[in-house]
Amino acid sequence: MFISSKEVRNYGLISRVFMSISIIVTSLLLFILDLPLNKIVILTTLLLTLEFLILWISGGLRKVLSGFVVILVFVFIGFLITLFSMLIGFASPPIGYSISSMFRMVVLVLSFATMVQFFTVEEIRWIMVKLGLEDISTIVTLTLSQLPLTFIQFSEAIITIKLKLGRRNLYKVVKPLIIYSIMNSLNLAEALYIHGVYKPRRPRLFNGVKDFIIITVSVAPIVMVLVFRL
Amino acid sequence: MSMDNVVEIDNLWVRYRSSENWVLRNVNLDIKQGHAVLIVGRSGSGKTTLVRTLTGAIKYIYGAEVRGSIKILSKEIEDHDVEELRKIVQVVNQNPYADFFNIYIEDDILSIINLSNVDRESISKFFKMFKVENLMNRYLFELSGGQLKRLAIVKALLFNPSIIILDEPLMWLDDIGVDSVVESIKLLKNLGKTVIILEHRFKPLLDLVDDIYIIRNSAIEHIDKNLLRSSEHGDQIDNKKVYTSNSSREKVVEVRDVWFRYDKEWILKDIEVYIYEGDVVILYGLNGSGKSTFLKILAGYLKPVKGFIKINRRTIYIPQNVYLFYTEETLEDEIKAVCSYRKAKDSCIEMIKSKVVKELSLPDVDLGRTPFSLSWGEAIRFAISLTRALDPKTLILLDEPFTGLTYYERFLLADYLSKLGGTMVIATSNKDVVSFMYAKNRDMKTFKLSSDGLEEVEIGIDLDVVDLGYRVRELLYGDEDWG
Numbered sequence: 001m002f003i004s005s006k007e008v009r010n011y012g013l014i015s016r017v018f019m020s021i022s023i024i025v026t027s028l029l030l031f032i033l034d035l036p037l038n039k040i041v042i043l044t045t046l047l048l049t050l051e052f053l054i055l056w057i058s059g060g061l062r063k064v065l066s067g068f069v070v071i072l073v074f075v076f077i078g079f080l081i082t083l084f085s086m087l088i089g090f091a092s093p094p095i096g097y098s099i100s101s102m103f104r105m106v107v108l109v110l111s112f113a114t115m116v117q118f119f120t121v122e123e124i125r126w127i128m129v130k131l132g133l134e135d136i137s138t139i140v141t142l143t144l145s146q147l148p149l150t151f152i153q154f155s156e157a158i159i160t161i162k163l164k165l166g167r168r169n170l171y172k173v174v175k176p177l178i179i180y181s182i183m184n185s186l187n188l189a190e191a192l193y194i195h196g197v198y199k200p201r202r203p204r205l206f207n208g209v210k211d212f213i214i215i216t217v218s219v220a221p222i223v224m225v226l227v228f229r230l
Numbered sequence: 231m232s233m234d235n236v237v238e239i240d241n242l243w244v245r246y247r248s249s250e251n252w253v254l255r256n257v258n259l260d261i262k263q264g265h266a267v268l269i270v271g272r273s274g275s276g277k278t279t280l281v282r283t284l285t286g287a288i289k290y291i292y293g294a295e296v297r298g299s300i301k302i303l304s305k306e307i308e309d310h311d312v313e314e315l316r317k318i319v320q321v322v323n324q325n326p327y328a329d330f331f332n333i334y335i336e337d338d339i340l341s342i343i344n345l346s347n348v349d350r351e352s353i354s355k356f357f358k359m360f361k362v363e364n365l366m367n368r369y370l371f372e373l374s375g376g377q378l379k380r381l382a383i384v385k386a387l388l389f390n391p392s393i394i395i396l397d398e399p400l401m402w403l404d405d406i407g408v409d410s411v412v413e414s415i416k417l418l419k420n421l422g423k424t425v426i427i428l429e430h431r432f433k434p435l436l437d438l439v440d441d442i443y444i445i446r447n448s449a450i451e452h453i454d455k456n457l458l459r460s461s462e463h464g465d466q467i468d469n470k471k472v473y474t475s476n477s478s479r480e481k482v483v484e485v486r487d488v489w490f491r492y493d494k495e496w497i498l499k500d501i502e503v504y505i506y507e508g509d510v511v512i513l514y515g516l517n518g519s520g521k522s523t524f525l526k527i528l529a530g531y532l533k534p535v536k537g538f539i540k541i542n543r544r545t546i547y548i549p550q551n552v553y554l555f556y557t558e559e560t561l562e563d564e565i566k567a568v569c570s571y572r573k574a575k576d577s578c579i580e581m582i583k584s585k586v587v588k589e590l591s592l593p594d595v596d597l598g599r600t601p602f603s604l605s606w607g608e609a610i611r612f613a614i615s616l617t618r619a620l621d622p623k624t625l626i627l628l629d630e631p632f633t634g635l636t637y638y639e640r641f642l643l644a645d646y647l648s649k650l651g652g653t654m655v656i657a658t659s660n661k662d663v664v665s666f667m668y669a670k671n672r673d674m675k676t677f678k679l680s681s682d683g684l685e686e687v688e689i690g691i692d693l694d695v696v697d698l699g700y701r702v703r704e705l706l707y708g709d710e711d712w713g
Contacts, residue, residue: 006334006367120334120337121332121333121334121337122332122334122337122341141331141332142331144333145330145331145332145333145370146327148333148369148370148371149327149370149371152371153551153554155531156549156550156551156554157549157554158531159526159529159531159547159549160547160548160549160554160555161557162531163529163530163545163546163547164546164555164557164568164617165557165567165568166571169557169567172557172567173554173557175556175557175558176553176554176555176556176557177554179553179602180551180553180554184325184328186291187323187324187325187328188328189291190282190285190287190291190321190323190328191323191328191329191331192331193285193286193287193290193291193312194285194287194316194319194320194321195316195320195329195331195342195385195389196312196313196316197331198331198341198342198344198345199341200337200341201337201340201341201344
């Protein structure tokens, strides 16, 4: 989820920033603007296509399939909510409205997920340093680099505590994990002291014609929103 | 003091803020340029404190009180600024993941190369020498312990330091990883670096180092290498295997035709094994061979793609990082936690207390201690004891329980596990463990897990390593009674 493929570097940083911002802004506008249903369908379809394109670039078919799983989860939740509201006597919303709301939510969630997929940790750090967030960028980089290892410890703790104290006490994994995190933080602090915190390398900002294609495609949803509003 | 000493420590005393006791007392140590020095000591003896002192981290990170003189390249450590010290002393951490700042190896290493004062030709030579050029395009968590340690050594070399400190360089490594790190240390010597190694499993390093020091009772002393070399002692151990028939014993674990894969790669193929009541099973395999995966399948956490598994026992899993087992503030609370769902709670607590104290041979054990203050070996033994006291028939799954232990602590743990009896599966990537266990339990089954599957094997026993258990006891622990 938080690990992008190195393939994303085949595209310049600026085109990727452009595309991510375009998708997030348009996803938010879908909630803010009062657009008719048919236009929402066109825009959500376009945004979903772009999001799947990013998933394809950053991880191939597997990530695209993960994206579909996200959609299915939302469909299931939407279905349960509708069913529950009907059972307790509320009038169920029109089916078209329910489906469009669900897809707008999917588009918004995927827009943030794809943004993380579209940049490497080093690039995120470089952007943050350029924005004057140097200290936070160090913390973010360290967090992202240790996250997979923390998940491994988490799964180990889950197995251990489940067998030791039973399913009902799984919440107790928190304590050993906190202790692990403290010990690991001390190790990291020591390593940072020894190696120093070095500046991130400047990423490639442009990478030729491919970037222009990405930028052109990114403009499409914004232009469509403007056309629909006018 | 000689001019060719790169490290000169005179009357060093160190204690942490939270403690009244001095971890290091009156330590005097000179290390010559280009020498490889091995420092041994029991867990908690102060080895890591010495490393922190040599890098200055002891003051800046831990705020400890330091008295005495430490000269690095004839200059007091306090007169070096941090940047300058980084170019003289580099450390390869016990935990190799901590040595990398970025999740992509390439990003991490290239950022250092940009700052490095080492010429590009030497850098590419280091990459070839340490066989890490193919690892650049990988993620941090994709690499094995041995690969990470080699990369961490190369990363340290990019600062062109005179001194490289290796803190437990063989920890977490399998037998192949050990060989690759030992080769790397030889290369460091050839490059003229001064190498300071702190290691429990020092046998593979004995021919490599120039001097050996021991930290005992907070002080350091030079010891003769021959004290740690093998003797005829080991040959006295009877190595005749004993076979116990399975026919009269109950089948505890039945595994047939089990297959498991992560993504597209098959990790376990057609695994078949039967474990009977009282069996001690060693599951030997290199890192990545699927040992932990198999234990997690037995623990019920992972589901195999296909196959049949039947376990008719309460099962307990003790992870590689044993401290993940502990969830309570004190050892007494740990006992209360495992008894909390019993009908006769009070009698359960009393029964476990008496059994744990008896089993661990620690009559004056302080149950008010936090489990996180136990040493690695103590933490494993307490976890097992607690589990078995509740139900002696529990199947215990241990993932690399011998990691991070001195030879004597290994010897003790093997002894403890053998006396305990019962059914257990011990996963390990080191043949040493097989030797220690075999020296104590001739009726042990050893399986080797590899890409070809699981097969019962007889692994050659290294009696020298068992002998080291005795020798280390005398050296590190003296007359102390360790049960």
